[in-house]
Each structure stands twice: as structure tokens, then as C-alpha cells.
Amino acid sequence: MTQKPEDSGAAEESQSKVGVQSAGPVRLRLRSGLDDDEKGVRRTRGRPFRRGQSGNPAGRPKGSKNATTLAAEALLHGEAEALTRIVVEMALGGDKFALALCLDRILPRARDRIVTFSLPPLVTLEDAPKAIAAIMAAVAGGRLTPAEADQLGRLVDGFVRATTAANLERREQERCEKGARPFVVRLASGLEKL
Numbered sequence: 001m002t003q004k005p006e007d008s009g010a011a012e013e014s015q016s017k018v019g020v021q022s023a024g025p026v027r028l029r030l031r032s033g034l035d036d037d038e039k040g041v042r043r044t045r046g047r048p049f050r051r052g053q054s055g056n057p058a059g060r061p062k063g064s065k066n067a068t069t070l071a072a073e074a075l076l077h078g079e080a081e082a083l084t085r086i087v088v089e090m091a092l093g094g095d096k097f098a099l100a101l102c103l104d105r106i107l108p109r110a111r112d113r114i115v116t117f118s119l120p121p122l123v124t125l126e127d128a129p130k131a132i133a134a135i136m137a138a139v140a141g142g143r144l145t146p147a148e149a150d151q152l153g154r155l156v157d158g159f160v161r162a163t164t165a166a167n168l169e170r171r172e173q174e175r176c177e178k179g180a181r182p183f184v185v186r187l188a189s190g191l192e193k194l
Contacts, residue, residue, distance in 0.1 A: 087101060087102060088102060115144065115148055115152075117135075117138055117143060117144060117148075117152070118134075119131055119134060119135070119152065120134055122156065122159045124163070125160060125163050125164070125167075128156055128159065128160050131156045132153065132156055135149050135152050135153060135156070136149070
């Protein structure tokens with residue numbers, strides 16, 4: 001391409017900085033798609049870092065805020081009381097959106113209702129069927145919704161799993177104290193025989 005003589009110095013300067021050649025209208029110069037890093041290794045432009053490495057190995061610090069959030073906080077610093085007063089006045093004036101905003105802050109939507117349900121005490125595994133039967137009776141009687149019964153059933157299931165795991169661990173400890181080989185060793189030796 002040819003350059004106009006009157007802007008050749010400015011064009012060379014802009015070309016060295018951003019890769020633009022000026023010949024009348026500004027046009028971008030397309031690169032080959034490969035760049036050399038400081039060690040002479042050629043990499044593609046679409047993957048600026050080697051696999052497994054990034055420009056910031058430690059990652060973003062926990063609790064750091066976006067620049068937009070920081071800017072918004074700076075703009076609103078000291079204005080929260082005045083803005084709140086304006087929204088309350090708008091709500092009192094009949095603005096539906098301002099009223100909904102105020103009510104959401106005063107009375108947030110309840111995600112779950114408080115369940116007044118007497119679950120039988122869960123102490124042993126034999127108590128789990130009684131608890132499930134009580135939950136089913138409460139659903140049948142209309143005191144619990146099926147979704148609430150599902151959540152309570154998951155609690156009972158968690159109790160059963162935890163109790164079963166604790167019982168297995170206790171039994172394994174007792175076997176080891178009596179001189180038996182641990183279950184993992186028994187399992188591994190059994191697999192070797194196959």
C-alpha cells in the first residue's frame with residue numbers, strides 16, 4: 001500500500017502501536033494469526049496461554065467487586081436515605097412498582113412455611129418406618145403438602161443413611177479389635193482370587 005507523504009510520520013507511529021495503516025480511510029491490518037512470545041515459542045492468537053496456565057494463576061480474590069459495582073456504590077454513597085424516602089413517597093402516591101419494592105423489603109416472600117408437625121423421635125433404625133407412616137398420615141389428613149412430605153422424607157432418609165453408616169463402622173471396628181482383617185483388605189484379597 002502507498003501512504004500519503006503528509007501523514008507518513010503519524011501513520012508509522014499509529015502502525016507500530018495498533019497495526020493500522022493509513023491510506024485515506026483508516027483500515028485495519030490483518031495479522032497472520034500467530035504471535036511470538038518472549039521465549040520465541042509461537043502460539044495461536046485464540047489461546048494466549050499454555051494449557052494449564054493462565055495469566056492469573058491465583059484467580060480472582062475472594063470478595064472482590066466488579067468495577068461496575070464499585071462505581072455504583074461510589075455514586076450512591078450517602079444517598080441511600082434520600083432515595084429510600086423518594087421510593088416510599090412514590091409508593092404512598094400510588095406507584096405500583098414502588099409499592100411492590102417497599103413491600104418486598106418489609107415483608108419478604110416466605111420460601112417455606114413453618115410446618116407444625118409432630119415427627120416421632122428418630123433414635124434407631126426401627127423408628128424410621130414409624131416416622132414415614134406419620135408423614136403419610138399427615139399428607140392424607142391434609143396437614144402436610146406432598147412437597148413438604150417429600151422434604152421430611154428426605155430428612156428421615158438422611159437419618160437412615162447416617163445411622164447405617166455409623167453401625168457399619170462400629171461393627172468393622174469391633175471385628176478389627178477381635179483380630180479380623182479389615183473389610184477393605186478382605187475385599188482386595190477376594191478380588192485377587194478371581
